[in-house]
Amino acid sequence: MHLRNITNNLATGIITTGGIGLIVIVVGIIVFIFYQALPLWQGTSTEKLQDIEIVQFLPSGESAVYAGEEEQKEIVYVITQNGRIYFINFPQKKLIGRTELTKLNDNTITSAAQLFGTQRIALGTNHGEILEIEIVFNTLFETNSRTIVPEVFEKNLYRVNNDAPVTSLEAGHEDDRLVFAGIQTSARQEVFIARVSADSTLQTTYLENLSAPVTALTVNSSSSEIIIGFGDGSIERRNFDGNKIERTLASSHSITALKYLIGDITLIIGDAQGHVTGWMTLGHDHSAPALTKFRTFQPHAQPVEAIAVSWRNKSFITADGSGAIHLNHSTTEQTLLDLNTGQAPFIINFSPKSDGLLIVHASGLISNYQLSNAHPEATLKTLFGKVWYESYPEPTYTWQSTGGTDDFESKISMIPLIFGTLKGTLYAMIFAIPLAIFGAIYTSQFAHPRIRTIIKPTVEIMAALPSVVIGFIAGLWLAPLMKNVMVEFIVMLILTPLLIFIFFYGYSKLPRTWTASIKQGYEVFMMIPMLILAGFLCYQIGFSIENGLLGGDVQTWLYQTLGIRYDQRNAIIVGIAMAFAVMPIIFTITEDSLSSVPAHLTSASLALGASRWQTAIKVVLPAASAGIFSAVMIGFGRAVGETMIVLMATGNTPIMDWSIFNGMRTLSANIAVEIPEAPHGGTLYRVLFLSGALLFIMTFMVNTIAEIVRQRLRKKYATM
Amino acid sequence: MKKILQSGDLFLWFTGAALGTIILLVSGLLFIVGLNGAGVFWPSNLALVQYADGRQWLGEIGSEEIIPQSNLPENLRGDDHTRFQMKIGNRDVYGVDFKWINDYELTELRYPENAIALERREYGNLYGFLESIKESDRIIVQGEEALTTFESLLEKSNDVFEQRTRLEKSEVGAVNFQIEQLRLTIKKLEYEGGHAADEITAIQNSIQTLQRQYETLRESIDELNSKTASTYVVFKIADGSTKEIPISKIIRFYKPNQMNGIEKLQYYAAKIWEFLADDPRESNTEGGVFPAIFGTVMMVLIMTLVVVPFGVMAAVYLREYAKQGVLVRLIRIAVNNLAGVPSIVFGIFGLGFFVYVCGGTIDQLFYPERLPSPTWGTGGILWASLTLSLLTIPVVIVATEEAISAVPKGVRDGSMALGATKWQTTWRVVLPASTPGILTGVILSMARGAGEVAPLMITGVVKLAPNLPIDQIWPFVHLDRKFMHLGFHIYDVGFQSPNVEAAKPMVFMTALLLIAIVLLLNLTAIIIRARLRKKYQSSAF
Structure with a gap:
């Protein structure tokens, strides 16, 4: 007796927990998926790691000309104008090493340029020399500790033709050889390009015909150009031989800073008014490629003094004389961080992994910042808006998440995917809705009950067919076939209804004694051979049309006459295949709601002399319309989320094009294609979770509406 | 006419046609899968086709279609011509498995009695004619008797292959797995720190023992391999060249043009069994599932x-x-x-x-x-x-x-x-x-x-x-x-x-x-x- 009650209570407890656990799981799934996508909107944050007064390490009179740090952000090096390199362990605030550059011969360093992506630095001197050095950080592991030991290699000392001081220096490379561009200032300003030749000597070209004072310059290694900014606000592209390619007016004020972002496509220009803009070389139709402004960033209040570029992504830093520092992301045009240090920065630099910021102030204060900026490329605008990407002639919606190289600008617009999803669904619904609803009307209203016992299992089999099989048949059997019978198929779509009408007309003219052998409710058996016959006729007609009017090959005709490209795996294939997958569910729900219309309604209608058709269309359909609506909604939900069919029956190219002859990429197929390649926690991973969440929301809304409508309908029937 | 429309029977026909289409779609799909699937393992006869220019191919005839006009040579445009797809096999020779045979080039099509189809462990099927069997470089049997010798040699070779697979899969696999486990144990001990030096040495010793076991197994596998390594079967293929196939690479052969219905059925059953019970071969395109x-x-x-x-x-x-x-x-x-x-x-x-x-x-x-x-x-x-x-x-x-x-x-x-x-x-x-x-x-x-x-x-x-x-x-x-x-x-x-x-x-x-x-x-x-x-x-x- 006692045990019995204990068991009963225990069972109640377990079952209740299990039941409530279910709703927790459902909610949990939603929450988890959103939670995974959430960090996309986490802003950028910085944390000041350390401040060090550099003066405490430097002898008086010695000041920094350049500074940088290694990957772990532990060791900062400071190069002084006297040619010494100081290595400071930042966390310990300790000087750990000092190296004297021997090749300098007591000359002073007047400018410095770091070669992108490396720790190779070119130093310009007051005697027209350029010294190339490389700093190597060796990591040593000893019992449970790790030490980083810096080492300096002095490479070559190059001599520019003229021995005036090199006051500004930029470095790039042409193939594997270094190229320098710089300004020498003595009595007058001279701008040079210097190329290192095979025997490690420098070949200097001085630029001529400079129309205004040069205020900034930079080197584009990938296209072997140097970009010169002038005091009158114009910029000029010249090749490495010094010949002018083009000149563009970029600003109404003096250009103060120029820098190429990773990939050497986007040129960031800062001017004396504080404007920061992004430019790229773009060809317009038939005119020669010219620098074109395509991005604008938050302006500074004072002239832009320095630009530093990330080695990892498309972000960059701009700084002005007042100490305002902006961290911008090029693709998004967002200013991720607006930092005001209060004093003029002298040198700014990203850490090699772009997770930190090193600022050397004119006062000698070095600040080291930690940056946490996991997903700078994802904003509402890049996800859902038009973005003008690098090398694109205009703003577009594009999905291309990964490219071959690190400097690829990832394009993560969801719009082509949402478009593809809707397109696929639309074509599926075009095929599925008429067939399923008409079929259900026939089954529930006109078919003999005995036929229903055949139809129901047929539809159940259809529903049970794995989508991978449907997709496989569509992609490997139907798509190659459709390529050959495209015209025939379209003719079939148009002509079959007409042929049915003709058959019907002929049938109604037949003597009654002939037609009486087909009982009411069994018409469908007559339809099947008729459809086959209609199909055969349409095939013949289509074949004649293709050979007669379209020159025998419809794809060539389409391309040459209408300019339409024909993809083998196109929207028609997906439409048919996906219609196959959603038809059973639409059919079943429609049939259910039609047959549960109370029988007294139909009996009354028939008794009043209405025909079977009139009863069906005027009485049953209106009564069950809500059920049909919910059937369509649920079918829609299924089509939106279908993955394998779309994956196999389209080319999965994320294009935006309503053409029935082109493919698409849907949200669901996109997840399946890309998530195996997406690193856990990366931007792509989170964007894919976001698209999962979108799918979830879409289907959730559709299903909930359908469910509510159905419940109302049930209540309505109950009161009839 | 108006009366016909009013009764609505026409629309009833449309609904019926919609249902008919659904039924046709379902049965069509099942039919396509069934037809294409069930016929896969049936040993079709090997046809020898000859072009007017003397080129020959041997293989299984597949589907036929009308040649698109754009693919026809200039002088034949306007006429209807057909072509059929032929599985010509011999991927290592031709580079592709299939070829379209155009009817306007075809001069002869026959089914030679002694055409032989070979299932291989690599490069798919080979279609040809048995020439001789070689041991190292010496021809040991030729002509008519070659077939019986081939049969008995193949049986032996397949035995050897089975033994080898068993050794590799179960015994070598087990030894490798144990070694891997022991390595992980060492890693774990090292990770946990502490003073487990003795334990680690003991494990390292047992790894060495296992390694020696592995060597012995390897040796016996090599020995098995050497049993059949020097036997080659020489085939003449349709283009007239000969091809030497190591017997260890052959799974089975059959002569479809000589087989009667029952023999074909037996072959079919054997293939189905292979499909259900074996591992896949050749990046999943052959063998079983x-x-x-x-x-x-x-x-x-x-x-x-x-x-x-x-x-x-x-x-x-x-x-x-x-x-x-x-x-x-x-x-x-x-x-x-x-x-x-x-x-x-x-x-x-x-x-x-x-x-x-x-x-x-x-x-x-x-x-x-x-x-x-x-x-x-x-x-x-x-x-x-x-x-x-x-x-x-x-x-x-x-x-x-x-x-x-x-x-x-x-x-x-x-x-x-x-x-x-x-x-x-x-x-x-x-x-x-x-x-x-x-x-x-x-x-x-x-x-x-x-x-x-x-x-x-x-x-x-x-x-x-x-x-x-x-x-x-x-x-x-x-x-x-x-x-x-x-x-x-x-x-x-x-x-x-x-x-x-x-x-x-x-x-x-x-x-x-x-x-x-x-x-x-x-x-x-x-x-x-x-x-x-x-x-x-x-x-x-």
């Missing part, structure tokens, strides 16, 4: 083990225990919605939650020494099964709810009136009465699970798994292993393999198998349901 069948079945079983208790519990709660109100309505809508959520969404949930969160945590807690290479923090059969159980649980809940609600209230009241507790009533009366209904739901969910691919692709299915999730190595069941799956096999072989045309027959066969499994499960469910209805209709409740 046994690992995929095994993986599918095992995954579905694990899924069922999870789904049945939880699904039934949830349904019992909703029908018997919960107060019918807003909460229950909410749960029902949630369950219905769960059934409508796209399977790929479950997939990413499975990847994010089961693989990365659960698996990652397990790795950190129990296998930190193996990181960063994941043990549980990567796709595996357990995670895939759990993901699928989320996907299929609504099916079980809905079916169980229906079955429970079909049990008349009087039965419950009777039980309660006799003094039974609620649990006793549920367990002894309600559930037994609804068992067939629950069973239907379970079978339907199994069918759904067996056919689903998208979520599995990202939670643990691979194109080729070296080991089954169950083997003779302790702990026998390896739920962390990746596995193969019939549905994914279709996708992978049909769409990812480099030689799609050659892989197609295999894909059709696999599709046929998958459809058969799914339909069998569905049919069982339909039958159970039909019986159930009858029982309820005739029962005295």
Whole structure:
């Protein structure tokens, strides 16, 4: 007796927990998926790691000309104008090493340029020399500790033709050889390009015909150009031989800073008014490629003094004389961080992994910042808006998440995917809705009950067919076939209804004694051979049309006459295949709601002399319309989320094009294609979770509406 | 005319035609898969075709079609010409497996009596004529007698191959696995620190012993290999050249043009058996799908083990225990919605939650020494099964709810009136009465699970798994292993393999198998349901 009650209570407890656990799981799934996508909107944050007064390490009179740090952000090096390199362990605030550059011969360093992506630095001197050095950080592991030991290699000392001081220096490379561009200032300003030749000597070209004072310059290694900014606000592209390619007016004020972002496509220009803009070389139709402004960033209040570029992504830093520092992301045009240090920065630099910021102030204060900026490329605008990407002639919606190289600008617009999803669904619904609803009307209203016992299992089999099989048949059997019978198929779509009408007309003219052998409710058996016959006729007609009017090959005709490209795996294939997958569910729900219309309604209608058709269309359909609506909604939900069919029956190219002859990429197929390649926690991973969440929301809304409508309908029937 | 339209019979015809189309679509699809699948292993006759310019090909004749006008030479434009596809095999010679034979170039087509088809371990089939058999460089037999010698030699060679495979798979596999385990133990000891130097040396010693075992095994495998290594079979192929094939690379041969119906049937049966029971060969385009069948079945079983208790519990709660109100309505809508959520969404949930969160945590807690290479923090059969159980649980809940609600209230009241507790009533009366209904739901969910691919692709299915999730190595069941799956096999072989045309027959066969499994499960469910209805209709409740 006692045990019995204990068991009963225990069972109640377990079952209740299990039941409530279910709703927790459902909610949990939603929450988890959103939670995974959430960090996309986490802003950028910085944390000041350390401040060090550099003066405490430097002898008086010695000041920094350049500074940088290694990957772990532990060791900062400071190069002084006297040619010494100081290595400071930042966390310990300790000087750990000092190296004297021997090749300098007591000359002073007047400018410095770091070669992108490396720790190779070119130093310009007051005697027209350029010294190339490389700093190597060796990591040593000893019992449970790790030490980083810096080492300096002095490479070559190059001599520019003229021995005036090199006051500004930029470095790039042409193939594997270094190229320098710089300004020498003595009595007058001279701008040079210097190329290192095979025997490690420098070949200097001085630029001529400079129309205004040069205020900034930079080197584009990938296209072997140097970009010169002038005091009158114009910029000029010249090749490495010094010949002018083009000149563009970029600003109404003096250009103060120029820098190429990773990939050497986007040129960031800062001017004396504080404007920061992004430019790229773009060809317009038939005119020669010219620098074109395509991005604008938050302006500074004072002239832009320095630009530093990330080695990892498309972000960059701009700084002005007042100490305002902006961290911008090029693709998004967002200013991720607006930092005001209060004093003029002298040198700014990203850490090699772009997770930190090193600022050397004119006062000698070095600040080291930690940056946490996991997903700078994802904003509402890049996800859902038009973005003008690098090398694109205009703003577009594009999905291309990964490219071959690190400097690829990832394009993560969801719009082509949402478009593809809707397109696929639309074509599926075009095929599925008429067939399923008409079929259900026939089954529930006109078919003999005995036929229903055949139809129901047929539809159940259809529903049970794995989508991978449907997709496989569509992609490997139907798509190659459709390529050959495209015209025939379209003719079939148009002509079959007409042929049915003709058959019907002929049938109604037949003597009654002939037609009486087909009982009411069994018409469908007559339809099947008729459809086959209609199909055969349409095939013949289509074949004649293709050979007669379209020159025998419809794809060539389409391309040459209408300019339409024909993809083998196109929207028609997906439409048919996906219609196959959603038809059973639409059919079943429609049939259910039609047959549960109370029988007294139909009996009354028939008794009043209405025909079977009139009863069906005027009485049953209106009564069950809500059920049909919910059937369509649920079918829609299924089509939106279908993955394998779309994956196999389209080319999965994320294009935006309503053409029935082109493919698409849907949200669901996109997840399946890309998530195996997406690193856990990366931007792509989170964007894919976001698209999962979108799918979830879409289907959730559709299903909930359908469910509510159905419940109302049930209540309505109950009161009839 | 007006009268005809008014009666509406025309529109009735349209609805009938729509239904007819649906029926045609379903039967058409089944027919295509059945036709293409069932014919795959039938040994078709080998035709020798000759072109006017003297070129010859030997192979199996496939489908025929009308040549598109644009593909015809100028002087033949306007006429209708046909071409047929021929499987010419000999991939190592021709580079491709198929060739279109144009009727306007064809001069002769015959079926030579002694044409021979060879199934090989590499490069697909070879079609040709047996010339001679060579031992090293010496011809040992030639002409007519070569065939009997070939037969007996092939039998020996296949024996050797089987022995070798057994050695490699079970014994070498076991030794390798043990070595790997011991290495991981060392790693663990080192990770934990402490003073385990002695233990580590002991383990290193046993690794060395195992290594020696491995060497001996290797030697015996090499010895087996050398038994057949020097035997070559020489074939003449259609273009007149000869081709020497090492006998160890041959699986079987047949002469379809000499075979009668029964012999062909025997061959067909042998091939079907191979398909069901063997491992795949040649990047899944030949051989069998046994690992995929095994993986599918095992995954579905694990899924069922999870789904049945939880699904039934949830349904019992909703029908018997919960107060019918807003909460229950909410749960029902949630369950219905769960059934409508796209399977790929479950997939990413499975990847994010089961693989990365659960698996990652397990790795950190129990296998930190193996990181960063994941043990549980990567796709595996357990995670895939759990993901699928989320996907299929609504099916079980809905079916169980229906079955429970079909049990008349009087039965419950009777039980309660006799003094039974609620649990006793549920367990002894309600559930037994609804068992067939629950069973239907379970079978339907199994069918759904067996056919689903998208979520599995990202939670643990691979194109080729070296080991089954169950083997003779302790702990026998390896739920962390990746596995193969019939549905994914279709996708992978049909769409990812480099030689799609050659892989197609295999894909059709696999599709046929998958459809058969799914339909069998569905049919069982339909039958159970039909019986159930009858029982309820005739029962005295």
